Amino acid sequence: MxxxxxxxxxxxxxxxxxxxxxxxxxxxxxxxxxxxxxxxxxxxxxxxxxxxxxxxxxxxxxxxxxxxxxxxxxxxxxxxxxxxxxxxxxxxxxxxxxxxxxxxxxxxxxxxxxxxxxxxxxxxxxxxxxxxxxxxxxxxxxxxxxxxxxxxxxxxxxxxxxxxxxxxxxxxxxxxxxxxxxxxxxxxxxxxxxxxxxxxxxxxxxxxxVAPVATTAERVEQFATFVRAGDKQGLLTLTLQEDAVGRALVFTRTKHGADKVVRSLEKSGLRAAAIHGNKSQPQREKALEAFRSGRTRILVATDIAARGLDIDGVTHVVNYDVPNVPEQYVHRIGRTARAGAAGVAISFVADDERAYLRDIERLTRQRVALAPLPEGFVAPPATAERAPAKKPHRGQGQKTDNRGRNGDVRVKGNNDPRHGQTRGEHEHNPDRPKRRPRRRSRGVQGPRAAA
Incomplete structure (x- = not known):
């Protein structure tokens, strides 16, 4: 050797x-x-x-x-x-x-x-x-x-x-x-x-x-649980309260989602921190240091913010949102089971994310074990899942724009669910160079230039 x-x-x-x-x-x-x-x-x-x-x-x-x-x-x-x-x-x-x-x-x-x-x-x-x-x-x-x-x-x-x-x-x-x-x-x-x-x-x-991207870490136990989107937060809280969870890395698809998860966990008495593109560098460094030192045992992150993270001792990776790019799944769960240790990866799969799970299984050429909802988990009543729509006031019609549930404008494209990401979900990267403005030609400007 x-x-x-x-x-x-x-x-x-x-x-x-x-x-x-x-x-x-x-x-x-x-x-x-x-x-x-x-x-x-x-x-x-x-x-x-x-x-x-x-x-x-x-x-x-x-x-x-x-x-x-x-x-x-x-x-x-x-x-x-x-x-x-x-x-x-x-x-x-x-x-x-x-x-x-x-x-x-x-x-x-x-x-x-x-x-x-x-x-x-x-x-x-x-x-x-x-x-x-x-x-x-x-x-x-x-x-x-x-x-x-x-x-x-x-x-x-x-x-x-x-x-x-x-x-x-x-x-x-x-x-x-x-x-x-x-x-x-x-x-x-x-x-x-x-x-x-x-x-x-x-x-x-x-x-x-070595280790092509379709190869998941050998010592990672992978599970998926089918759950309604509105029940994910309750399931996450219950999962992270288990004694077996030492240090957990939770992935969300959006920056807003990461902050929302942290607020909910802290209301339940679980200390957590978030890193994403809207956090300042001192905030990100403070969150990472707290996670490394063990002062905070739960870190919630977006994919871009977590890229390249090398933190030992992560026992669990939780895909709060299933990634719509299957390679990201491999990157995510690779944050656990390092240096010969074992790890667990859990994915919360909503109805509209089942296709993403199938894409992951095709890429990795292995089936992800299905785990039932944990014993003691009580889903809220169906009537509480979504408030009834209010009738429009007189003079106001129904909304017909392309806004999603979070107010983000939907990106128009084909009908593939992978293209359903909103503009508000795209990660802002302050390190990306700014585009230089186009020069306007001098002289008489036409209607387009004048606008």
């Missing part, structure tokens, strides 16, 4: 790995670290929680340890791009941990916080810059950072970056890097867009893959 001592890492890096308690590399580390140490470009296909951060951080730190150089203002040597603030922060923390015994400077920049402090830090010079694409472009536009000295570039969670609309940002950033560089790309999936990205920005990359 190969262990880290066989990977020929520089002595201070190997010492830091041992201090972290790591002995045996994970499959992605075993496959990715050797070619990365050789300076090869690499495409790594691996899910969150497989140890891929160390798969690129350790070879990079090995390079910096063997070839130290003085810091240069605004000119980092390494650039790591990540789609979300949480993931960027965790990557930076990993670089600090693995580089504790060498002199390495690491900066992390993302949106949602004041930019001036980040500008000052970059002006002093850093070795490693971890950034979200949107904030990096803001810094480039302000001439606060130059990418001409980059030796290694990393695109982490590349598929998620494309899903969030960062492709245009990448097309702005990548040409600014020197051609003589090493590029490491990591993704949970390998769609055609990622393959095209690799072909465009990498030179003869080594391709390694």
């Amino acid at each position: 190969t262990n880290f001592s066989n990977l020929s890492l520089a002595e201070p890096i190997a010492k830091a790995v041992a201090a972290e308690g790591y002995e045996t590399p994970t499959p992605i580390q075993l496959k990715a670290i050797p070619p990365a140490l050789e300076g090869r470009d690499l495409v790594g296909i691996a899910q969150t929680g497989t140890g891929k951060t160390a798969a690129f951080a350790l070879p990079i730190l090995d390079r910096l340890a063997r070839h130290p150089a003085p810091l240069r203002p605004k000119s980092p040597r390494v650039l790591v791009l990540a789609p979300t603030r949480e993931l960027a922060s965790q990557i930076a923390a990993s670089f600090f941990a693995y580089g504790r015994f060498i002199k390495v400077s690491v900066a992390v920049v993302f949106g949602g916080v004041p930019i001036n402090r980040q500008i000052r830090e970059l002006h002093r010079g850093v070795d490693v810059l971890v950034a979200t694409p949107g904030r990096l472009i803001d810094l480039i536009d302000r001439k606060a950072v130059m990418l001409s000295s980059i030796e290694v570039a990393v695109l982490d969670e590349a598929d998620q970056m494309l899903d969030l609309g960062f492709i245009h940002a990448l097309r702005t950033i990548m040409p600014l890097l020197p051609k003589a560089r090493q590029t490491l790309l990591f993704s949970a999936t390998m769609p055609k867009a990622i393959a095209a990205l690799a072909d465009q920005y990498q030179a003869n990359p080594v391709r390694v893959a």
